[in-house]
Amino acid sequence: MLxxxxxxxxxxxxxxxxxxxxxxxxxxxxxxxHCKGLIxxxxxxxxxxxxxxxxxxxxxxGTKALSLSPMNFLHGDIGILGEQDMVVxxxxxxxxxxxxxxxxxxxxxxxxxxxxxxxxxxxxxRESDLSITLPVEKELCPFDxxxxxxxxxxxxxxxxxxTGLMRAKNFTLTDYALNHPAGAIGKKMTMTLTVEDLMFKGxxxxxxxxxxxxxxxxxxxxxxxxxxxxxxDRQKQLLGIFTDGDLxxxxxxxxxxxxxxxxxxxxxRTPSSVAKHLLAYDALQMMQKDPRRxxxxxxxxxxxxxxxxxIRMHDIINSGLS
Numbered sequence: 001m002l003x004x005x006x007x008x009x010x011x012x013x014x015x016x017x018x019x020x021x022x023x024x025x026x027x028x029x030x031x032x033x034h035c036k037g038l039i040x041x042x043x044x045x046x047x048x049x050x051x052x053x054x055x056x057x058x059x060x061x062g063t064k065a066l067s068l069s070p071m072n073f074l075h076g077d078i079g080i081l082g083e084q085d086m087v088v089x090x091x092x093x094x095x096x097x098x099x100x101x102x103x104x105x106x107x108x109x110x111x112x113x114x115x116x117x118x119x120x121x122x123x124x125x126r127e128s129d130l131s132i133t134l135p136v137e138k139e140l141c142p143f144d145x146x147x148x149x150x151x152x153x154x155x156x157x158x159x160x161x162x163t164g165l166m167r168a169k170n171f172t173l174t175d176y177a178l179n180h181p182a183g184a185i186g187k188k189m190t191m192t193l194t195v196e197d198l199m200f201k202g203x204x205x206x207x208x209x210x211x212x213x214x215x216x217x218x219x220x221x222x223x224x225x226x227x228x229x230x231x232x233d234r235q236k237q238l239l240g241i242f243t244d245g246d247l248x249x250x251x252x253x254x255x256x257x258x259x260x261x262x263x264x265x266x267x268x269r270t271p272s273s274v275a276k277h278l279l280a281y282d283a284l285q286m287m288q289k290d291p292r293r294x295x296x297x298x299x300x301x302x303x304x305x306x307x308x309x310x311i312r313m314h315d316i317i318n319s320g321l322s
Contacts, residue, residue, distance in 0.1 A: 008140060012149045015137040016156070024132045025157070028114055029164050031130055032063065035112075037084030039065040042073065044098050046147040047090040047154060054088075054158030060179050061162050062171040070098035074105065083110035091115065092136070092150040094122020103127050116157060118150050132157070174279055193319055195283050196276035199300050199309030200226060207232050207307065210239050210264030214250070217263060221247070226310050228297045231267045237305045240267035243297070273299045276308055284316045 032039060039058060041051035051067045058065035068077050081087070087106050089099045094117035106113055115128040118136040125131040134157055140148035165171075206224035208217040210231050221229045221244070231240040242263050250258035250266050258266070272295055274283050287295040300309035 005140065009149070012137050012140060013152070013156075016135050016149075016153045019135040020157075021132060024130070025160075028130055028132055029161055031086065031112070031114060032161055033165060033168050035084070035086045037064075037082055037086065037111075038080070039063065039086050039088060040081070040111075041065065041067045041088045041090065041158075042070055042099065042102070043090035044070060044096050046151045047092065047096075050151055050154045050158065051088070051090045053155060054162070057159060057162045058165070060176075061166045062169055062175055062179070063162070063165050070102045073102055078102075078105055078109065081106065081109035081111045085109075086112040086114060089113065089115045089124060089128070090154055091122075091124055092118045092147060094119045094124035094131075096124065099124060100127070116154055118153070173282065177279055177281070193280040194276065195274050195278045195280055195300055195311050196309070198280055198315045198319060199276065199311040200224070201309050205307060205310055206230060207236075208242075208263055209233070210262065210267065212263050213260055214242075214247070214263060214266065215259040217242075218259075226297055226312060228310070229263070230299050230307055230310065231263055232307055236307050238271070238273065238299055238301055238307050240264070240269045241271040241299060242267045271299060273301045274311065276300050276302075280311075280316045280319060283311055284313065287313050287316075 039055075041055040042048070043051040048067075048069055055065040055067035066080075068080075087102075089096075089102075091099055094115065099115075100123055103113060112130075113128045115124045115131040116134055117125055117131060118134050119125075120133050125133075134150070134153040136150045136153060138144055139146060139150060204224065206220050206226050206229040208220060208229055208231060210233075217229055221242070228241050228243040230238060231242060232238055240263075246266055246268065247258075250261070254261065272286065274286065283298060287298065294313070296313045298311050299307055300311055302308055
């Protein structure tokens with residue numbers, strides 16, 4: 001039985017994608033993109049629940065939105081509306097009385113009206129500034145009554161708009177993290193921690209000049225516990241990096257003579273680096289980009305290559321990332 005229902009649902013969703021009016025979809029997307037105020041979603045019953053979900057997705061992905069029931073609109077909440085705002089009404093039939101009753105009051109506030117319906121000829125379509133018909137071949141409900149397919153296409157279209165707005169506004173991973181400080185997403189984004197939050201700073205930074213002998217900087221390499229020492233000039237601009245691994249390889253190659261060599265002769269001159277405003281999550285991704293050769297420590301630089309910190313993979317993972 002379930003196999004048959006899956007096949008039927010696939011057919012209904014395919015019908016939606018095959019027949020939706022892309023020109024009208026683009027017009028509604030542009031209206032959302034250029035809306036200077038709030039986008040308020042509303043509906044009744046299942047459409048009201050979908051309206052709330054779409055609104056919360058908009059908010060979390062960078063577009064100001066709210067969901068309100070028609071009844072709350074009519075009992076005081078309509079005061080939130082202004083001329084730069086837009087009300088999006090969801091209704092399968094386009095004949096929902098509560099929404100139709102609301103329209104003249106929305107007009108008085110000067111707000112634009114958009115509707116998502118699944119019936120081409122409806123009063124709500126005629127009364128809207130923009131309207132789109134979300135094609136519904138048939139409800140999945142065996143009686144063709146319970147809002148199943150119709151609710152799903154409303155949600156699909158809302159998610160499409162939200163994703164399109166993310167791309168058009170260049171909504172970044174950092175923006176997303178700032179909107180999700182808790183829960184599973186917050187954990188993955190390490191609660192919006194940046195490189196600056198976790199890096200070694202000031203006197204904690206192990207550093208030396210390129211003319212220093214290896215033997216003269218071993219205490220700095222050991223005491224600062226970063227696994228590396230940053231080679232800088234007098235203005236603290238990065239010239240290279242010398243790591244614990246570099247020390248071992250130098251001793252293997254040169255023996256005791258390695259201790260008298262200049263750091264500048266043994267350092268890596270083009271190390272990877274990060275900016276302090278970068279998310280710690282992004283820094284970890286950089287460190288683990290090549291699974292054959294993980295980077296365990298990164299210099300943190302300002303735009304002029306001045307050293308402002310050092311960040312270790314160990315500290316990022318300890319913050320909650322894995």
